[in-house]
Amino acid sequence: MKHQGWIEMHSHVLPHLDDGSNSIMMSLDMLRREAAQGVSIVCATPHYYADQASIGRFCQRREASFQMLRSALSYETLPRILPAAEVAFFSGMGECADLEQLCIRGTRTLMLEMPFTEWNDFQIEEVSALVLDRGFHVVLVHPERFCGSKNNVWRLKELAELPVAFQVNAGTLIRWRTRKLGLKLLQETQYPLLGSDCHNLTTRPPNLAEGRGVVARKLGETFLMKMDQSAARLIEPAAEKVVP
Numbered sequence: 001m002k003h004q005g006w007i008e009m010h011s012h013v014l015p016h017l018d019d020g021s022n023s024i025m026m027s028l029d030m031l032r033r034e035a036a037q038g039v040s041i042v043c044a045t046p047h048y049y050a051d052q053a054s055i056g057r058f059c060q061r062r063e064a065s066f067q068m069l070r071s072a073l074s075y076e077t078l079p080r081i082l083p084a085a086e087v088a089f090f091s092g093m094g095e096c097a098d099l100e101q102l103c104i105r106g107t108r109t110l111m112l113e114m115p116f117t118e119w120n121d122f123q124i125e126e127v128s129a130l131v132l133d134r135g136f137h138v139v140l141v142h143p144e145r146f147c148g149s150k151n152n153v154w155r156l157k158e159l160a161e162l163p164v165a166f167q168v169n170a171g172t173l174i175r176w177r178t179r180k181l182g183l184k185l186l187q188e189t190q191y192p193l194l195g196s197d198c199h200n201l202t203t204r205p206p207n208l209a210e211g212r213g214v215v216a217r218k219l220g221e222t223f224l225m226k227m228d229q230s231a232a233r234l235i236e237p238a239a240e241k242v243v244p
């Protein structure tokens with residue numbers, strides 16, 4: 001059954017920016033697959049690495065790619081694209097003045113990729129500062145990839161208390177070897193999210209519908225609704241949340 005209005009939190013759909021889409025045609029086909037699954041909003045999250053480009057330069061390139069793709073859209077009904085970034089953790093990000101430019105457009109939601117190492121106190125403190133001192137809504141992308149060490153598993157529990165949202169990849173739930181871990185992490189956070197983290201049409205395709213099917217079967221429709229509410233809340237324009 002086709003559903004309406006799903007939010008894709010994590011995608012590499014913008015062309016020519018990273019290891020995701022390498023052409024406008026591929027981007028359009030990825031968006032068509034998202035639409036066919038019932039997705040109406042796609043967060044475009046190209047990789048951002050602080051040691052490779054300034055935030056200003058990255059945003060210029062992202063905007064050029066976004067506009068190029070938009071100009072190629074025709075009469076088709078395709079999902080709305082929200083420019084964002086998958087920000088690789090960098091030292092000093094807790095005080096970085098330009099960080100808001102990397103959030104999902106119009107929000108204070110930051111999609112954060114933690115380091116692929118053992119996390120230390122300083123790194124956890126930087127993430128805490130982003131949440132508690134600067135009011136960012138931090139989404140930890142694919143936390144399942146960092147569970148190779150007991151230390152990180154324990155620190156993930158700490159981060160979930162802040163609170164920090166966890167975005168598990170649909171593929172993690174689809175593969176039976178990693179399914180249990182993915183479902184456990186979704187239940188650990190107050191703000192569970194699913195994303196396809198799609199990079200192309202073959203090896204890492206848009207597969208949100210399949211992942212949602214696993215959540216529905218294993219955790220129930222009510223949990224799925226909770227995920228959709230988390231996603232909707234995190235893409236709300238920041239200005240709308242200000243209470244007079």
Ligand SMILES: [Fe+2]
Binds near residue numbers: 010011012045086
């Ligand atoms: Fe990604």
